[in-house]
Amino acid sequence: MSKKGIIDYYNDTVEQWTEQWYKDSTMLPFLKECKKILNDKIDVLDLGCNSGYETRRMKNIGLNPTGLDLSEKCIAIAKNKNRDIKFVHDNMLNDLSYLGKFDAVISIASIIHIKEDKLELCFKRIYDILNDSGYLFMVVRAEEGKLDASYKTFNNHEYDREIYGYNKELLERKMNNRFIFIKEMKAHDNHWKYYFYQKSTIN
Ligand SMILES: C[S@@+](CC[C@H](N)C(=O)[O-])C[C@H]1O[C@@H](n2cnc3c(N)ncnc32)[C@H](O)[C@@H]1O
Numbered sequence: 752m753s754k755k756g757i758i759d760y761y762n763d764t765v766e767q768w769t770e771q772w773y774k775d776s777t778m779l780p781f782l783k784e785c786k787k788i789l790n791d792k793i794d795v796l797d798l799g800c801n802s803g804y805e806t807r808r809m810k811n812i813g814l815n816p817t818g819l820d821l822s823e824k825c826i827a828i829a830k831n832k833n834r835d836i837k838f839v840h841d842n843m844l845n846d847l848s849y850l851g852k853f854d855a856v857i858s859i860a861s862i863i864h865i866k867e868d869k870l871e872l873c874f875k876r877i878y879d880i881l882n883d884s885g886y887l888f889m890v891v892r893a894e895e896g897k898l899d900a901s902y903k904t905f906n907n908h909e910y911d912r913e914i915y916g917y918n919k920e921l922l923e924r925k926m927n928n929r930f931i932f933i934k935e936m937k938a939h940d941n942h943w944k945y946y947f948y949q950k951s952t953i954n
Pocket of ligand 1: 757758761772798799800801802805819820821822825841842843844858859860861864865
């Protein structure tokens with residue numbers, strides 16, 4: 752039997768993510784650091800927002816977030832739980848210029864689902880929706896290659912949710928001079944990396 756993919760995985764498991772992560776504020780220090788770097792700028796895109804729990808936290812610390820996710824069910828729940836936040840159902844690899852421009856794109860564990868041959872397009876899409884000197888804040892996996900964590904069984908269904916780890920050099924090669932590294936922050940555990948980048952003016 753063929754395995755289900757990323758969209759099915761997040762559609763089928765969204766209740767669990769919602770139950771756990773609206774309560775769990777593990778990512779709050781990262782979000783506060785994003786806010787500090789942004790200074791008085793507030794317009795951010797939560798890329799791969801799932802059911803909107805970190806988008807909610809972004810709003811709660813004074814940012815003006817929009818959430819975007821590939822899973823229709825995630826977006827339906829996000830909208831329902833957060834009437835004061837805009838959410839869109841789309842693929843981060845699509846042209847997102849209809850959303851306008853942002854001061855930062857915040858990607859927490861979402862670029863991890865992008866295959867290497869689509870990474871450059873992914874960074875181009877992000878670059879294109881950022882204001883001049885806008886930021887890319889991302890949380891990515893520390894391991895390299897396609898991870899065993901890709902393969903999951905849930906309710907007797909097998910999934911390949913395609914999780915990839917990329918080292919910093921590979922990520923930067925795929926950025927193709929579109930972003931400048933600002934700094935790394937210590938992550939909540941050693942499976943993750945927190946990277947802070949700024950849009951380059953030379954591209
Ligand atoms: C591991 S979850 C992380 C969710 C949330 N950002 C968090 O911090 O827990 C990855 C999310 O990225 C979304 N996603 C995966 N590929 C995507 C794509 N190409 N475009 C938009 N969202 C995507 C998934 O639907 C899922 O909700």
